[in-house]
Amino acid sequence: MFNNIFKVTSPGVIEKFIDTVEDMDNKVLVKVDTMAICKADIRYFLGNRDINVLNHKYPLAPIHEAVGEVVKDPTGTYKKGDKVILVPNSFDDKFYSDNSNRRCHRKDLGDNYYPKAVFRSSTADGFLRNYYTCSPDLLVKYDESIAPSIAVFSELLSVATAALRRIDFNEVEKLALFGDGIMAYIVYIMLRYDHPDLDLTVFGIDDHKLEAFKDARTAKFEEYKGEKFDTLIEAVGGKFSADAINNMIDLSIPGADLILMGVNEEKSPINTRLVLEKGLSLKGVTRSTKQDFEHVAKALNDKGVQEALSIMVLSQNKINNVGDIYKCFEADINNKTEIGKNLMHW
Amino acid sequence: MNIALILAAGSGTRMGNADKPKQFLPIYGKPLMIHTIEAFEINDDVDKIVIVTNEQYIDQVKVWCKQYDLGKVRSVVAGGNSRQISVYNGLKAVEELVSSPDDIIVIHDAARPLISQKIINDNINVCKEFGAVDTVIKASDTIIRSKDNEIISDIPNRNELYQGQTPQTFKFKIIKDAHEKALKEAIPNVTDDAKLVLSFGIDVHLVEGSAQNFKITTFDDLMMLKALLKLGKTEVVL
Numbered sequence: 001m002f003n004n005i006f007k008v009t010s011p012g013v014i015e016k017f018i019d020t021v022e023d024m025d026n027k028v029l030v031k032v033d034t035m036a037i038c039k040a041d042i043r044y045f046l047g048n049r050d051i052n053v054l055n056h057k058y059p060l061a062p063i064h065e066a067v068g069e070v071v072k073d074p075t076g077t078y079k080k081g082d083k084v085i086l087v088p089n090s091f092d093d094k095f096y097s098d099n100s101n102r103r104c105h106r107k108d109l110g111d112n113y114y115p116k117a118v119f120r121s122s123t124a125d126g127f128l129r130n131y132y133t134c135s136p137d138l139l140v141k142y143d144e145s146i147a148p149s150i151a152v153f154s155e156l157l158s159v160a161t162a163a164l165r166r167i168d169f170n171e172v173e174k175l176a177l178f179g180d181g182i183m184a185y186i187v188y189i190m191l192r193y194d195h196p197d198l199d200l201t202v203f204g205i206d207d208h209k210l211e212a213f214k215d216a217r218t219a220k221f222e223e224y225k226g227e228k229f230d231t232l233i234e235a236v237g238g239k240f241s242a243d244a245i246n247n248m249i250d251l252s253i254p255g256a257d258l259i260l261m262g263v264n265e266e267k268s269p270i271n272t273r274l275v276l277e278k279g280l281s282l283k284g285v286t287r288s289t290k291q292d293f294e295h296v297a298k299a300l301n302d303k304g305v306q307e308a309l310s311i312m313v314l315s316q317n318k319i320n321n322v323g324d325i326y327k328c329f330e331a332d333i334n335n336k337t338e339i340g341k342n343l344m345h346w
Numbered sequence: 347m348n349i350a351l352i353l354a355a356g357s358g359t360r361m362g363n364a365d366k367p368k369q370f371l372p373i374y375g376k377p378l379m380i381h382t383i384e385a386f387e388i389n390d391d392v393d394k395i396v397i398v399t400n401e402q403y404i405d406q407v408k409v410w411c412k413q414y415d416l417g418k419v420r421s422v423v424a425g426g427n428s429r430q431i432s433v434y435n436g437l438k439a440v441e442e443l444v445s446s447p448d449d450i451i452v453i454h455d456a457a458r459p460l461i462s463q464k465i466i467n468d469n470i471n472v473c474k475e476f477g478a479v480d481t482v483i484k485a486s487d488t489i490i491r492s493k494d495n496e497i498i499s500d501i502p503n504r505n506e507l508y509q510g511q512t513p514q515t516f517k518f519k520i521i522k523d524a525h526e527k528a529l530k531e532a533i534p535n536v537t538d539d540a541k542l543v544l545s546f547g548i549d550v551h552l553v554e555g556s557a558q559n560f561k562i563t564t565f566d567d568l569m570m571l572k573a574l575l576k577l578g579k580t581e582v583v584l
Contacts, residue, residue, distance in 0.1 A: 001381055001384035001385060001388070002381055002385075002459055002460055002575075004462075017574075018460065018558075018574045018575055019575070020373075020374045020376075020381075020575065021384075024415070029388070031388070071388045072388065072415070074415070130463070131388075320464070346463075346464075
């Protein structure tokens with residue numbers, strides 16, 4: 001069967017390609033339903049990465065946040081019509097035997113950190129296609145009562161879950177979340193789901209965006225006069241991530257844990273003197289595992305999670321041609337005021 | 347009930363490949379017609395499939411249906427020496443499957459493998475309301491009419507012109523009656539079902555097709571398909 005797949009071929013250019021759907025023997029055929037654009041997709045689309053890296057990547061189909069519906073499953077794992085989250089990462093068992101990957105065996109880190117692990121829309125084509133075939137273990141079923149426009153945020157939620165996995169919550173008394181954008185909001189949703197009684201303060205700069213964090217204390221760094229924190233999560237990214245990390249270092253108590261989630265293409269100058277003085281631990285988190293997706297599939301059943309995610313649906317757009325895809329990318333690129341995404345579906 | 351009638355009985359004489367008609371040519375290891383049928387197999391609104399093919403290929407097509415797990419295929423029947431007879435033979439097989447005269451029959455050329463799910467869905471939905479549907483795309487080139495192949499007789503207004511594609515979709519009673527009347531009245535070699543239905547005074551509604559839904563008729567068309575697919579095989583894995 002033939003399949004349409006859309007790829008970024010050079011900065012600002014998306015083209016349609018026709019591909020054949022892979023052999024089905026041990027694979028599930030999924031009709032891709034709803035897709036969301038990630039900041040990483042926007043970086044590839046705009047060409048905002050090192051040109052040598054980009055020249056190796058193009059042409060590359062974007063999108064790693066997607067849900068779909070099972071069309072056929074010769075393996076018998078899923079039924080026709082099952083709603084599934086597409087897991088964008090995969091790795092090869094042989095990575096286990098490479099000693100240089102020994103730390104990736106740890107459960108708190110996860111297999112997605114193997115240097116050769118494949119991640120859709122980064123080291124392999126993403127989900128901007130009509131149909132997708134994969135092994136059954138790269139899908140996670142979600143309840144059919146949940147709207148695809150809600151479930152499409154699963155990949156983001158899984159990364160938040162991965163970040164929270166790196167924290168020993170028995171040791172947490174006061175947690176600070178830095179950021180008022182999409183990733184911070186997603187972390188806030190998972191924190192409220194997994195740890196509803198946690199003392200949580202969200203630091204941001206935009207009053208309008210901070211209003212979304214209804215069940216948390218919100219603050220601005222310059223005005224904050226309260227107690228310092230034992231656990232701090234950075235979900236800012238980009239050019240402001242260095243400022244955020246330094247603010248977090250200032251607001252840390254000795255021995256605090258700092259979780260870094262934001263992607264910055266530039267190197268961030270940080271106050272290592274204070275890191276040493278306070279004995280801080282910094283952990284990087286940007287990749288989730290299938291187990292994180294499974295946790296998210298359960299969280300999606302929670303009405304509070306669904307309600308919190310619903311404000312992130314800025315628009316739903318039917319994609320009939322490449323022009324419709326451009327419009328969604330432009331809408332997400334130009335959105336500076338709202339926490340949310342312009343979703344695409346076929 | 348919605349039944350797809352796939353026409354795969356062409357001779358392939360325009361392909362310059364007389365020993366194997368175009369619909370049987372392998373594309374990435376799979377016969378062209380199977381790619382087409384798979385598009386109907388996975389469509390939620392298509393309940394059953396009937397294939398019309400060359401008599402000597404019937405057994406082979408049945409094997410392929412099993413090999414490629416095409417569970418909706420209910421019947422593989424022989425075509426005739428014209429498109430009209432092939433469709434009629436298919437309709438006779440369809441008659442054994444229909445449960446109502448209003449069941450919808452989606453007639454599609456096996457040699458149009460790039461059919462989209464949207465076109466199939468639009469055909470079925472519009473047919474439910476109006477009973478007769480043709481898939482078209484707006485004519486992009488100026489169409490010239492010449493009666494003697496030497497001078498222009500007429501240049502019709504392009505805004506009123508479309509190029510016909512398939513599927514052509516009809517309620518069963520409408521298409522069956524039209525074919526039976528054509529046989530009775532000895533209307534010869536009708537190459538288009540929409541034209542046949544139209545000739546009996548029934549309105550045929552338009553559904554927007556796609557340039558991608560082109561028919562593999564000539565060697566150049568096959569090259570075009572292969573070129574499109576070759577571009578598509580550029581998956582990057584670092």
